[in-house]
Amino acid sequence: MAKLVLTRLGGTLKGRALTPNPLPRILWRSLSTEGESQDPSIDPFLHSAPEGLAFGRLTGIGRNTLKTDVIHYLEGCKLSINDVKFDYNRAYTPVGVLLQFPSRSSFDLAVRQTIRKGRLYKLEKIDRSEWDLKTSYDGKAVLLQGVPRNALQEDVERFLSGCNFDPSSFQTFVRPGFPDPIRVAIIQFPTQVDAMNAFCVKNRSFCLNNPISMRVLQ
Structure with a gap:
């Protein structure tokens, strides 16, 4: 706020207002990240992290389908024998195949291939827990x-x-x-x-x- 200064000029007191010098601007940088939201996509470490696994269920298979048939059908999706598990009903008739893909991009490629080949089969995403609970007989x-x-x-x-x-x-x-x-x-x-x-x-x-x-x- 302004400050009033009195001076004596010819026996008369006169006042003038003095405006205080403005404080220098200081840029403060918080040392705490609490309360701040950060976009993980800009974190170079997270951005360079490898993609996680993706899991899917392929339905529409035949009774005599083999693991190698599934891998050949989804050629280019980087699947191995250990990435394929058959899902059987109580009569031990195969009703689907559970698949473990090395990445989400590999799963997306499999979806595109399934659509491009005429929708003979249906591929949908599943949780990892469903994959983990399924037993693989592995042809043995x-x-x-x-x-x-x-x-x-x-x-x-x-x-x-x-x-x-x-x-x-x-x-x-x-x-x-x-x-x-x-x-x-x-x-x-x-x-x-x-x-x-x-x-x-x-x-x-x-x-x-x-x-x-x-x-x-x-």
Whole structure:
């Protein structure tokens, strides 16, 4: 605010207002980032970080589709055998394929390829949790359908005689069928070659007079 100064001129007091000198302008720079919003896209470290994984579900596949068929169909999307998991229903019929893409751009490329090839298949994005919870048989498990209701594990092992399989992996359960429920079994093999060999040699053979239908699970 202005300051009044009195001076004596010829015996008379006169006043004049003095305007204080303005304070020099000071540019303050906050040392704290609290409350500030920063755009991560301008952070050079974040900008240069590699893209994360992306996950998708491919539907519309056939009953006899293989992992290699899916990889060939999505050629150029950088998928490997370990990036493909088949999704089976209770009857062990494949209803879809879960895919792990190395990047979002790879997933987008797969979507464009699916559309360009005539929409025979549908590709949609899924969460990673769905991928993590799904078991991959990796072509090393064989499904046996039509196992007799009274068959014991020893009977199934006798059916597979001459094949290299893991007896401790034997699983058996009943699934809905027509006209009667069907007993099925799953057997694990050390390698994909062993599983495929068992399929080629034993499929449609008999266990206790019942023909056994076999299928390699992906």
